[in-house]
Amino acid sequence: MKINKVVGPVPSGLKYEGSDFKSKGLVKWCPGCGDYAVLASLHKAMAEIGVAPENTVVVSGIGCSSRLPYYMGTYGMHTIHGRGAAVATGVKVANPDLNVWLMSGDGDSMAIGGNHFIHMIRRNVGINMVLFNNKIYGLTKGQYSPTSDRGFVSKSSPFGTVEDPFIPGELVFGARGTFFARTLDVEMGLTSKCMVAAHHHPGTSVIEALVNCMIFNNGTHKEFSDRAVRADKTIILEHGKPMIYGKDRNKGLVLDGLTLKSVTIGENGIEESDILLHDAHSVNPILHQMLATMHETDGMPVALGVIRDVKAPVYEEELVSQIADVQEKSTIETVQQHLDALTRWTVE
Ligand SMILES: Cc1ncc(C[n+]2csc(CCOP(=O)(O)OP(=O)(O)O)c2C)c(N)n1
Numbered sequence: 181m182k183i184n185k186v187v188g189p190v191p192s193g194l195k196y197e198g199s200d201f202k203s204k205g206l207v208k209w210c211p212g213c214g215d216y217a218v219l220a221s222l223h224k225a226m227a228e229i230g231v232a233p234e235n236t237v238v239v240s241g242i243g244c245s246s247r248l249p250y251y252m253g254t255y256g257m258h259t260i261h262g263r264g265a266a267v268a269t270g271v272k273v274a275n276p277d278l279n280v281w282l283m284s285g286d287g288d289s290m291a292i293g294g295n296h297f298i299h300m301i302r303r304n305v306g307i308n309m310v311l312f313n314n315k316i317y318g319l320t321k322g323q324y325s326p327t328s329d330r331g332f333v334s335k336s337s338p339f340g341t342v343e344d345p346f347i348p349g350e351l352v353f354g355a356r357g358t359f360f361a362r363t364l365d366v367e368m369g370l371t372s373k374c375m376v377a378a379h380h381h382p383g384t385s386v387i388e389a390l391v392n393c394m395i396f397n398n399g400t401h402k403e404f405s406d407r408a409v410r411a412d413k414t415i416i417l418e419h420g421k422p423m424i425y426g427k428d429r430n431k432g433l434v435l436d437g438l439t440l441k442s443v444t445i446g447e448n449g450i451e452e453s454d455i456l457l458h459d460a461h462s463v464n465p466i467l468h469q470m471l472a473t474m475h476e477t478d479g480m481p482v483a484l485g486v487i488r489d490v491k492a493p494v495y496e497e498e499l500v501s502q503i504a505d506v507q508e509k510s511t512i513e514t515v516q517q518h519l520d521a522l523t524r525w526t527v528e
């Protein structure tokens with residue numbers, strides 16, 4: 181029996197438009213929800229990626245963001261809370277040639293689905309995940325989530341939370357992740373770029389999309405996402421380029437001992453050549469982790485773009501080659517032959 185060759189993303193030579201990936205369904209998010217921008221970025225990225233809609237599967241868990249598969253003109257499955265990673269893993273392993281995407285919220289993937297999240301990443305299954313981080317449970321009307329800031333007041337934490345949040349990138353690196361990118365709902369071009377890069381990455385890719393929930397957590401990212409401050413409070417990383425940012429393009433990152441520091445080019449003898457170059461392909465994740473978490477320190481920007489993109493064995497490829505290897509060497513052709521070959525006991 182041959183498995184894993186059902187259909188494939190056969191290059192059709194067709195050129196796609198974003199609209200080829202839209203479903204006819206009515207989008208049911210609140211007006212102004214950040215998820216709309218991510219959806220539009222995904223339509224655009226899918227067209228650029230160029231895999232046919234019928235060879236694309238978009239899986240999700242449960243949450244406002246997890247409604248996204250309804251809005252795609254591809255195959256899709258709106259599964260159960262926190263279990264999208266498990267279903268997407270099954271889809272990818274059963275047919276590695278499919279282009280598999282996973283949509284999940286911070287509640288869906290960091291709370292109830294945290295276990296599936298880390299194991300999908302550890303296995304490096306060929307799934308592209310978009311993690312919609314609005315730091316709240318939107319669908320269930322405003323409970324705090326594992327990414328809500330310490331002290332956050334919500335319906336389920338009326339006096340403020342007494343716990344520190346997860347930083348999703350830290351979990352990705354802790355689980356030995358091979359691809360991590362971060363984007364903002366309002367940075368639609370960057371979001372599409374990250375999605376295309378995620379598609380070309382073999383193995384699991386995680387894109388954290390920082391999105392605004394207008395209704396239950398409005399403005400949660402505004403300290404750095406507001407247009408007036410964004411250039412000075414965020415840095416868009418590009419592999420091989422110096423880590424420079426700021427509206428005057430005169431701020432940059434350097435290593436000061438074991439920590440990252442923001443400096444101003446032209447001050448204190450700092451020149452552009454002193455600024456660190458971004459190496460997304462470095463196998464050592466330490467600098468990537470520092471970049472993903474540096475905004476926790478006052479005065480440091482939020483890192484956006486592809487932070488890590490390294491190669492490692494891919495789960496479904498290993499599995500398919502193992503099955504082929506065992507099949508080739510095995511003399512067993514039927515289940516009955518397999519059962520007959522097992523040690524058996526007769527219970528009297
Ligand atoms: C087993 C189970 N537990 C709880 C719920 C209720 N529930 C639905 S969505 C959700 C959290 C949604 O938050 P998030 O994943 O951050 O997505 P958002 O709605 O913010 O996009 C919860 C707790 C559920 N549907 N199933």
Ligand code: SF4
Pocket residue numbers: 208209210212213214215244245314318319392393394395396
């Ligand atoms: S509740 Fe929040 S996350 Fe859900 S659709 Fe409305 S704005 Fe978006």
